[in-house]
Amino acid sequence: MVVDVNAKAVCQIDIDSSEAFRILCKTLHMTSVLDEDTKFIVKKNEDGENYLYAIKNGVEYHYDDRGDLFVALRNVAVNMFPNTSFRSDDCIYNSDNAKHGHWKLLDECSNAGVYCSVCSKKVYRTEYANQKIKSKYCPNCGSIMDEEFEVV
Numbered sequence: 414m415v416v417d418v419n420a421k422a423v424c425q426i427d428i429d430s431s432e433a434f435r436i437l438c439k440t441l442h443m444t445s446v447l448d449e450d451t452k453f454i455v456k457k458n459e460d461g462e463n464y465l466y467a468i469k470n471g472v473e474y475h476y477d478d479r480g481d482l483f484v485a486l487r488n489v490a491v492n493m494f495p496n497t498s499f500r501s502d503d504c505i506y507n508s509d510n511a512k513h514g515h516w517k518l519l520d521e522c523s524n525a526g527v528y529c530s531v532c533s534k535k536v537y538r539t540e541y542a543n544q545k546i547k548s549k550y551c552p553n554c555g556s557i558m559d560e561e562f563e564v565v
Contacts, residue, residue: 434493438486445476446486455480488552514551515560530563531556 428436438446445453445465452468453476463480466473477483514531527537532554549558 446490455484512556513559514556516558517563517565519565
């Protein structure tokens with residue numbers, strides 16, 4: 414990473430992307446994003462804003478007001494760390510306005526891969542298709558992948 418803020422000196426820091434993501438979460442006071450021991454859900458409050466709730470010992474309690482930020486960072490985490498325990502939890506995104514879609518496998522061409530039917534972005538390469546289509550969420554747009562898989 415190179416930092417240049419129009420200063421007279423340039424600083425170069427060698428850091429991998431996963432450590433940079435952990436630092437980002439800590440800086441934003443969103444370490445809950447990487448917490449695999451607590452169950453989280455995102456629900457709308459009485460004003461219609463997404464809030465983050467934690468569930469411990471069967472009791473749900475308000476955890477943070479930044480539900481949308483939590484969802485965005487969790488989607489990044491799922492994309493960066495494929496073996497996270499919350500990868501296909503229903504609690505990653507729980508909203509009345511959630512978009513629903515399905516995985517599309519485009520095969521036998523130069524752009525072969527797994528695509529999201531909602532945002533149309535290539536999410537995975539073809540060789541990872543079998544394990545990746547089990548994910549319930551698109552890491553790009555957050556859509557819930559609960560529709561029938563399609564081969565194009």
